[in-house]
Amino acid sequence: MPTNPKKVRQHGIKGAYVGGGWVDIEDCGDRFNITNPTPSDKTCDSCPNQTTCPRSRTRHVSVKDDGTYDVVIVGGGCVGASIARELTKYNLSILLLESADDVTQGATKGNSGIVHAGFDDKPGSVRAKYCWPGNQMFAQLDEELHFGYQKNGSLVLAKTKEERKVLDDLMERGRKNGVQRLKILEGKSVFEIEPFCNPNTIAALHSPDAGNLIPYEFAIAMAENAADNGAEVRIRRTVSAIEATDAGFEVTADHWEPKSYAKTMHGSEATVPEPEVNDSKAVPAAVIAALGAAGAGFLKSQPQFTDEMAMGVAAAALVLALIVFLSSSAKPNRVQGEGKAKDSRKPVGTGGSRVSVDEMMVGGSGSMSANDGVVVGTEKIKCRFIVNAAGGGSDKISAMIGDDSFTIKPRLGDYLLLNREQGYLAKHTLFPCPDPVLGKGVLVQTTLWGNLILGPTARDTYLKDKMDMTDEDVQKFILSKCKDLVPDFDSKQVIHGFVGARAKNSTGDWIIEESKVNSNFIQAAGIDSPGLAGSPAIAVEVVRLLQKNGLSKAKNKNFNPNRAPIITPKDGWKGIKAGPVGKFTDPKVNVICKCEKVTEHEVITALRRSLPIDSTQGIRKRTRAGMGHCQGDAENYNCECRVADVIARENGYGKKEEVGRRPWPATSTLPQRWLEESEKENLVELAKK
Numbered sequence: 122m123p124t125n126p127k128k129v130r131q132h133g134i135k136g137a138y139v140g141g142g143w144v145d146i147e148d149c150g151d152r153f154n155i156t157n158p159t160p161s162d163k164t165c166d167s168c169p170n171q172t173t174c175p176r177s178r179t180r181h182v183s184v185k186d187d188g189t190y191d192v193v194i195v196g197g198g199c200v201g202a203s204i205a206r207e208l209t210k211y212n213l214s215i216l217l218l219e220s221a222d223d224v225t226q227g228a229t230k231g232n233s234g235i236v237h238a239g240f241d242d243k244p245g246s247v248r249a250k251y252c253w254p255g256n257q258m259f260a261q262l263d264e265e266l267h268f269g270y271q272k273n274g275s276l277v278l279a280k281t282k283e284e285r286k287v288l289d290d291l292m293e294r295g296r297k298n299g300v301q302r303l304k305i306l307e308g309k310s311v312f313e314i315e316p317f318c319n320p321n322t323i324a325a326l327h328s329p330d331a332g333n334l335i336p337y338e339f340a341i342a343m344a345e346n347a348a349d350n351g352a353e354v355r356i357r358r359t360v361s362a363i364e365a366t367d368a369g370f371e372v373t374a375d376h377w378e379p380k381s382y383a384k385t386m387h388g389s390e391a392t393v394p395e396p397e398v399n400d401s402k403a404v405p406a407a408v409i410a411a412l413g414a415a416g417a418g419f420l421k422s423q424p425q426f427t428d429e430m431a432m433g434v435a436a437a438a439l440v441l442a443l444i445v446f447l448s449s450s451a452k453p454n455r456v457q458g459e460g461k462a463k464d465s466r467k468p469v470g471t472g473g474s475r476v477s478v479d480e481m482m483v484g485g486s487g488s489m490s491a492n493d494g495v496v497v498g499t500e501k502i503k504c505r506f507i508v509n510a511a512g513g514g515s516d517k518i519s520a521m522i523g524d525d526s527f528t529i530k531p532r533l534g535d536y537l538l539l540n541r542e543q544g545y546l547a548k549h550t551l552f553p554c555p556d557p558v559l560g561k562g563v564l565v566q567t568t569l570w571g572n573l574i575l576g577p578t579a580r581d582t583y584l585k586d587k588m589d590m591t592d593e594d595v596q597k598f599i600l601s602k603c604k605d606l607v608p609d610f611d612s613k614q615v616i617h618g619f620v621g622a623r624a625k626n627s628t629g630d631w632i633i634e635e636s637k638v639n640s641n642f643i644q645a646a647g648i649d650s651p652g653l654a655g656s657p658a659i660a661v662e663v664v665r666l667l668q669k670n671g672l673s674k675a676k677n678k679n680f681n682p683n684r685a686p687i688i689t690p691k692d693g694w695k696g697i698k699a700g701p702v703g704k705f706t707d708p709k710v711n712v713i714c715k716c717e718k719v720t721e722h723e724v725i726t727a728l729r730r731s732l733p734i735d736s737t738q739g740i741r742k743r744t745r746a747g748m749g750h751c752q753g754d755a756e757n758y759n760c761e762c763r764v765a766d767v768i769a770r771e772n773g774y775g776k777k778e779e780v781g782r783r784p785w786p787a788t789s790t791l792p793q794r795w796l797e798e799s800e801k802e803n804l805v806e807l808a809k810k
């Protein structure tokens with residue numbers, strides 16, 4: 122570890138985390154900077170149509186000659202992506218369908234990124250069965266896929282005698298769950314390894330096997346490697362119906378695109394989907410439209426009025442009806458508040474209002490409605506097996522085959538993210554003693570990239586008091602709870618806020634089994650925390666269930682477990698330069714995002730991988746462009762605009778406007794993307810209360 126206690130290793134800076142441990146930049150050549158000519162790389166280099174790659178899908182298809190797939194996976198979160206990769210170890214045709222504009226836009230992007238060891242899950246539960254085995258798979262997975270994994274270990278802190286007893290209980294639970302190397306540290310020994318934790322700490326449960334990663338980078342790596350090994354991925358496909366057939370299933374997927382793209386580039390007449398209207402908004406609009414039509418008819422019959430004047434009345438009524446309809450269509454069930462964020466300097470981006478809980482269940486900030494999308498086609502897909510990995514939407518997918526054995530009851534988890542300079546304050550993932558109902562509690566952790574992450578809350582969406590919390594209530598709750606773990610963090614260093622929705626379900630445990638309605642339909646459903654940690658082990662189990670039911674076990678001899686990283690570790694500003702657009706023409710030198718030192722080459726690398734990307738948020742998740750302390754401030758280096766330029770060029774778009782922009786406010790509780798001094802001061806005050 123660095124000797125300065127205020128320095129913390131940050132992935133990609135003078136080295137990288139590989140397989141759980143640190144590798145210095147000098148040694149990254151063999152361990153991290155691997156080159157892995159994937160099928161898609163080859164396609165891109167040699168393909169004359171590089172600039173007209175198919176949109177919203179992988180370049181290859183994996184459909185069989187008879188037009189069917191062996192397995193369709195619904196949902197491209199960490200669970201669906203892990204299952205897809207596991208299946209590509211066999212000779213199969215696999216299709217992954219994701220409703221959002223990218224993989225990993227559901228719960229997988231909005232979580233703490235902890236690879237839990239699994240000591241607190243109820244012994245005998247499905248969670249406990251898969252968490253520890255999953256945890257043990259991550260080091261090897263990262264050696265192969267280079268998403269970045271740090272085995273930092275976790276500590277549960279006890280400050281009272283009662284809490285000290287809880288540590289014994291957790292230790293015993295851990296033993297029952299097969300978790301190894303757990304140890305209780307007493308008194309001073311806690312501060313030797315965690316100098317900045319609450320000075321009133323009397324003991325801590327240490328689990329050295331816990332780790333952390335950036336969850337979306339993990340899921341992207343899994344999905345990308347699955348695609349490299351032949352799985353087909355289609356994004357912007359919302360599964361809307363499933364019919365059982367003699368040979369398996371017919372899946373209906375609605376393909377959507379952002380309106381702007383659909384109209385100017387898709388070349389098709391976009392069909393606006395039927396909105397889910399409720400009477401309160403549809404009726405007044407319909408009344409105005411009807412009155413308008415009747416009025417127009419009346420005027421037309423009067424000699425003093427021309428046809429044009431009557432048509433004018435009808436048109437005005439229609440416009441008014443549309444306004445009434447839209448204004449009363451404010452999305453229900455907002456994450457909190459009215460959803461409108463104050464923007465003194467409005468960031469370029471889609472949305473403008475908070476992503477609703479319903480949207481979070483299907484696509485989140487990458488959903489059709491959050492991206493002003495329209496359905497441009499309906500696809501009918503035949504397959505033998507279906508895996509339901511639809512997270513928050515998994516109850517709806519299950520109900521499509523008549524299996525309504527569970528419902529999803531979302532529980533929101535809000536976070537605040539602090540600047541990288543705060544990362545030195547937590548070496549381990551720091552938990553309070555767990556709450557018997559609300560779970561692991563609000564934690565403090567240094568992310569792989571050196572930011573300090575605070576959260577999450579646990580707000581059940583069916584509880585009014587939780588949903589009535591104001592933004593400030595939420596922020597105050599997080600900051601005060603975290604001050605109890607690490608008193609010294611600086612609340613002025615908050616740079617970002619986000620919310621994830623746990624797919625809690627009515628059975629109280631994960632559902633990993635064949636459906637009782639149809640054994641060719643495998644549930645990997647309702648997977649809340651620690652589903653990220655469990656996901657690789659869940660994938661192995663799902664493949665076992667499929668094979669038990671007749672899926673071919675013939676091995677894919679060409680399976681390549683390796684994937685090159687997208688990022689290149691940097692040594693300060695050595696070899697890279699920031700400047701005005703167009704000044705530096707070598708992509709390896711030209712810096713696109715100054716805060717995170719992302720080069721144009723890294724953006725191009727991401728775009729040429731096997732998964733489709735057409736938005737700045739897709740690039741943000743893969744390269745970190747826009748993730749830094751300025752959060753893509755247009756008045757700083759305007760990295761989002763620079764990224765959009767590269768996407769437009771690489772994807773062959775005529776106009777930069779066709780590139781999807783990062784939505785705002787998405788799920789953030791912050792008043793605006795770029796906080797003003799007074800707003801930062803307010804966070805400091807909230808932390809004191």
Ligand SMILES: Cc1cc2nc3c(=O)[nH]c(=O)nc-3n(C[C@H](O)[C@H](O)[C@H](O)COP(=O)(O)OP(=O)(O)OC[C@H]3O[C@@H](n4cnc5c(N)ncnc54)[C@H](O)[C@@H]3O)c2cc1C
Pocket residue numbers: 195196197198199200201202218219220221224225226227228229230231232233234235236237358359360361482483484485510511512513514515518533534535577620621622623624645648649650651652653654655
């Ligand atoms: C606040 C919070 C903190 C957490 N912390 C941790 C942690 O530290 N460690 C840990 O191990 N776990 C953690 N978890 C749990 C973890 O995030 C989840 O278990 C995991 O992400 C679930 O993955 P998934 O693939 O099942 O679901 P998701 O990531 O939600 O993926 C499901 C996908 O299905 C898609 N979908 C839904 N309906 C349809 C449809 N009709 N058609 C097509 N696609 C559809 C969605 O768009 C979504 O992308 C946390 C969760 C939350 C919310």
